[in-house]
Amino acid sequence: MTIYHNATLLPSPHCDARPDGAVVNVLVIHNISLPPSQFGTSGIRDLFMGELDPTAHPFYQEIAGLRVSAHCVIYRTGNVEQFVPFNERAWHAGLSTFQGKSRCNDFSIGIELEGTDTLAYTNEQYAALTELTEFIVKHYPDITLGRIVGHNDIATGRKTDPGQAFDWARYRKSLTHLI
Template structure:
């Protein structure tokens, strides 16, 4: 599948599902609290096992179908039930696991823009990558398209890394993520990046 175009807008949604993404439903989600203001996009990074790209292990993790015995690392995360709304592969391919109208399980204990429990009012996107490693140009383009598309449906006003909303506990996407590159891709869109970036 080729990466989505940069022009996704309001008509590209089917309820909380982005038509440009490959859909694979995760059971790991719940309702958002009444009145939740979905105004934050949280950027994560993931690879399973760490540093290995191109497999289907992330998709299997988010759908509770990972073979815990397939790799020694998986013993450390055995039984984990998590999800993100979106996943962007190294080539820019976009997957969606949870409707953006619903609450995915990606942020954990977190705090940003005066609010805690960021799962309640954020959209989580995982980039295929490893903390400290660089990310691909195709991923920045898809991430920017996703942010623009989200801003047509929700009052998206902020983008932050997992490391920003859970400092000391999480370190992704890490120093290899180029926030200035993302800012350039989002030129003309009124979305605030973390102050330190």
């Protein structure tokens, strides 16, 4: 079981085994905020743990019953929570395709950044994302710079995250020594 040493582990029920022979070779960057555009709430954690109270916010009624997760979430503070071990399949990508291969959850790792498409991410998030990426690539060397993508890249037309606020150049520059 591959767990990130700098994360708080909260085992989500929304995961399962990867298919036999699956090679983890894609890292997908997402964003999420619950309620939308609000930070520092328990909404993300509650959603990924299957404990979201639909009466806590009107938006939660729209997503009640969703069974989703990501491997990790990086909050605005830079704190990391891990919901699914990297060797297991998190349910983060949905209908998705990468380089002609569908079902990206089978062969990818999903990292959520607490944020929105349009609001700049924090320095703490970029630092935590770089460190987490280094850890992931050390354990999954088939993930190369060209195989680190946004949710929008694998679910074109359906998803927009991590959005125009995500500084891909800054992130990739932080990884040049690694990949």
